[in-house]
Amino acid sequence: xxxxxxxxxxxxxxxxxxxxxxxxxxxxxxxxxxxxxxxxxxxxxxxxxxxxxxxxxxxxxxxxxxxxxxxxxxxxxxxxxxxxxxxxxxxxxxxxxxxxxxxxxxxxxxxxxxxxxxxxx
Amino acid sequence: xxxxxxxxxxxxxxxxxxxxxxxxxxxxxxxxxxxxxxxxxxxxxxxxxxxxxxxxxxxxxxxxxxxxxxxxxxxxxxxxxxxxxxxxxxxxxxxxxxxxxxxxxxxxxxxxxxxxxxxxx
DNA sequence: ATATTGTGCATACACAACATACACAATTTA
DNA sequence: TAAATTGTGTATGTTGTGTATGCACAATAT
Numbered sequence: 068x069x070x071x072x073x074x075x076x077x078x079x080x081x082x083x084x085x086x087x088x089x090x091x092x093x094x095x096x097x098x099x100x101x102x103x104x105x106x107x108x109x110x111x112x113x114x115x116x117x118x119x120x121x122x123x124x125x126x127x128x129x130x131x132x133x134x135x136x137x138x139x140x141x142x143x144x145x146x147x148x149x150x151x152x153x154x155x156x157x158x159x160x161x162x163x164x165x166x167x168x169x170x171x172x173x174x175x176x177x178x179x180x181x182x183x184x185x186x187x188x
Numbered sequence: 189x190x191x192x193x194x195x196x197x198x199x200x201x202x203x204x205x206x207x208x209x210x211x212x213x214x215x216x217x218x219x220x221x222x223x224x225x226x227x228x229x230x231x232x233x234x235x236x237x238x239x240x241x242x243x244x245x246x247x248x249x250x251x252x253x254x255x256x257x258x259x260x261x262x263x264x265x266x267x268x269x270x271x272x273x274x275x276x277x278x279x280x281x282x283x284x285x286x287x288x289x290x291x292x293x294x295x296x297x298x299x300x301x302x303x304x305x306x307x308x309x
Numbered sequence: 310a311t312a313t314t315g316t317g318c319a320t321a322c323a324c325a326a327c328a329t330a331c332a333c334a335a336t337t338t339a
Numbered sequence: 340t341a342a343a344t345t346g347t348g349t350a351t352g353t354t355g356t357g358t359a360t361g362c363a364c365a366a367t368a369t
Contacts, residue, residue, distance in 0.1 A: 079357085079358060079359085081358080081359085115360090116359060118359065118360060119358080122359085136366095136367085137366050137367070138365085138366045139368080
């Protein structure tokens with residue numbers, strides 16, 4: 068499991084987990100049917116509580132990205148490439164809409180935003 | 189006072205206040221020396237507690253955007269246009285760095301981000 | 310049976326938001 | 340000019356929500 072969490076981040080730990088696992092699934096890095104590590108093992112590895120991992124996995128389940136089976140494990144759901152691209156853009160767009168409303172409130176134009184973006188991306 | 193807050197937003201009320209007032213100051217909409225409404229009046233108008241307003245005003249004070257004088261009021265600090273522009277870009281850039289790390293985690297390239305941005309801005 | 314997996318529950322802690330009472334400054338007024 | 344009044348920000352204590360936790364329970368596999 069290739070995940071790194073930061074305790075000092077302003078984002079909750081479970082949220083960091085959700086975002087990173089979601090991204091890996093939607094980039095195709097975790098193939099369909101792949102079994103995520105058991106929550107105890109993940110918790111041990113990440114030095115967090117079992118509950119925190121479970122909360123993240125629960126959210127991934129709600130999003131339809133994984134299927135959880137009691138006693139067996141949590142498995143990456145089955146998607147076509149097109150579906151993955153669609154869901155990925157959907158998630159990014161949703162976030163981007165919130166981000167841009169912040170930029171707009173400071174009176175930035177589209178060109179100004181793009182200019183700044185090119186500097187730091 | 190031209191501020192709108194949303195109780196359903198995921199952002200805390202005091203944070204919404206900070207962002208909106210900051211933006212108005214740095215856009216020059218509130219000129220230097222302008223006296224913000226007394227916290228009681230603001231609280232009444234926004235239907236929130238005095239403390240919530242105070243918390244926001246406190247943060248603006250820490251950022252150096254306003255000067256608070258007990259018994260008198262809170263006044264917009266004095267800036268040159270250049271300074272305002274610098275601070276504004278500084279705040280936006282800080283936010284943007286966090287935003288882009290999210291886009292990057294999904295494997296989006298700069299061009300893809302710009303493309304999506306053009307659609308929704 | 311036993312080990313491995315996910316699940317449910319009670320709790321500790323941090324923070325947002327609140328109502329209320331307090332302290333300081335300016336103004337009024339006697 | 341001193342006391343009272345009004346207007347301002349400040350400090351205290353309480354309540355509710357959400358993050359993160361440990362431990363005991365249920366379901367499954369071998």
